[in-house]
Amino acid sequence: MRRIDARKRSNAQQVRRGPVSRAPRIDAVDRSIIEALQKNGREPFRRIAAAIGVSEATVRARYLRLCRENILQVTGVTNPLGLGFEAMAMVGIRTAGPPDEVAEQIARWDEADYVVITTGQFDLLVEIVCADRRQLLDLTNRLRALDGVVSTETFLYLELWKQLYDWGARIYEASGDGRP
Numbered sequence: 662m663r664r665i666d667a668r669k670r671s672n673a674q675q676v677r678r679g680p681v682s683r684a685p686r687i688d689a690v691d692r693s694i695i696e697a698l699q700k701n702g703r704e705p706f707r708r709i710a711a712a713i714g715v716s717e718a719t720v721r722a723r724y725l726r727l728c729r730e731n732i733l734q735v736t737g738v739t740n741p742l743g744l745g746f747e748a749m750a751m752v753g754i755r756t757a758g759p760p761d762e763v764a765e766q767i768a769r770w771d772e773a774d775y776v777v778i779t780t781g782q783f784d785l786l787v788e789i790v791c792a793d794r795r796q797l798l799d800l801t802n803r804l805r806a807l808d809g810v811v812s813t814e815t816f817l818y819l820e821l822w823k824q825l826y827d828w829g830a831r832i833y834e835a836s837g838d839g840r841p
């Protein structure tokens with residue numbers, strides 16, 4: 662009983678990060694399900710099953726496993742600018758040391774929808790979505806005040822031209838030569 666309670670508390674305290682963990686091995690059936698749902702997230706499992714030659718129960722079980730393992734997340738994707746959010750920006754952040762702790766703090770913010778550790782000029786890139794420019798200013802000031810942040814550079818989005826999530830499930834087979 663105590664183990665379960667501790668596990669529940671631990672899970673509740675984790676940051677909601679989305680599907681960012683390394684993927685376990687997936688097979689051709691998994692890839693086909695993922696690609697079908699990237700084209701149409703509301704595609705019935707029955708149709709997916711018929712298209713790839715497996716049972717509907719197989720598709721349902723695979724879907725649940727892919728979601729549970731954070732490989733797949735089916736959600737409605739919106740254009741924040743089109744919804745009336747007036748300030749959307751990418752912020753490059755330089756840190757004083759390893760960026761992990763700063764990334765962990767920012768990942769807890771609702772306004773940060775994308776947090777990635779990078780190489781190059783910035784240690785972190787953070788995409789933030791704000792109601793208006795005043796909120797953007799407040800958020801950039803919050804970023805600058807975080808322990809470990811040396812500097813920031815904010816790139817305000819003027820217009821969103823492309824935002825797709827349909828890259829498929831292309832992965833490299835374990836052939837060892839690095840090619841599909």
